[in-house]
Amino acid sequence: MQIKVHDVKNEKKEIRAEIGMLQKRLFYCRNCEIRLRSIFFLRQGYLRMSQQRDLPESMAWRVIGRLESGQTQRGVVDAVGVARSVVERLWNRLQETGNVRRRPGAGRPRATTSTDDRYIQLTARRNRTENATQLQRQLLLATG
Numbered sequence: 001m002q003i004k005v006h007d008v009k010n011e012k013k014e015i016r017a018e019i020g021m022l023q024k025r026l027f028y029c030r031n032c033e034i035r036l037r038s039i040f041f042l043r044q045g046y047l048r049m050s051q052q053r054d055l056p057e058s059m060a061w062r063v064i065g066r067l068e069s070g071q072t073q074r075g076v077v078d079a080v081g082v083a084r085s086v087v088e089r090l091w092n093r094l095q096e097t098g099n100v101r102r103r104p105g106a107g108r109p110r111a112t113t114s115t116d117d118r119y120i121q122l123t124a125r126r127n128r129t130e131n132a133t134q135l136q137r138q139l140l141l142a143t144g
Contacts, residue, residue: 055082060090060100067091116143 055063059080066076073091077084090100097103112120116139123138124130130138 054102055086055090057100063087063090064094064100112139119143 054060063076063080063082063086066079067073067087071079073084073087076087080087093102094100119142120135120139123135127134
């Protein structure tokens, strides 16, 4: 039995098409995995809508543990589901300060807590005609 050149070319085309489909499926699976991780982090409270908060300290130490065990930054990114810049920043912070906590920011300390801020926002939405002085008075009455 002879194999014709035409048949070999067709088989090559079919194989290339299959490889292309497999690559697309692999890309789709990685995309889904990343989306699922981001949904998980959103539900856990690590991400807030479009703005990303700092990783919790326990998660940051997990990232550092993976890096110290010899895993590459890329591998940690894939395993944990955070951006590469986050992993790099955590590693640099650990090298500089010996800790993964954020350094205290410069500037004036906050006068209100996050709970107070939330209360002010809710009160302002309920009573849209009140000014800042009236909102401040209501906050003082509520908190004491």
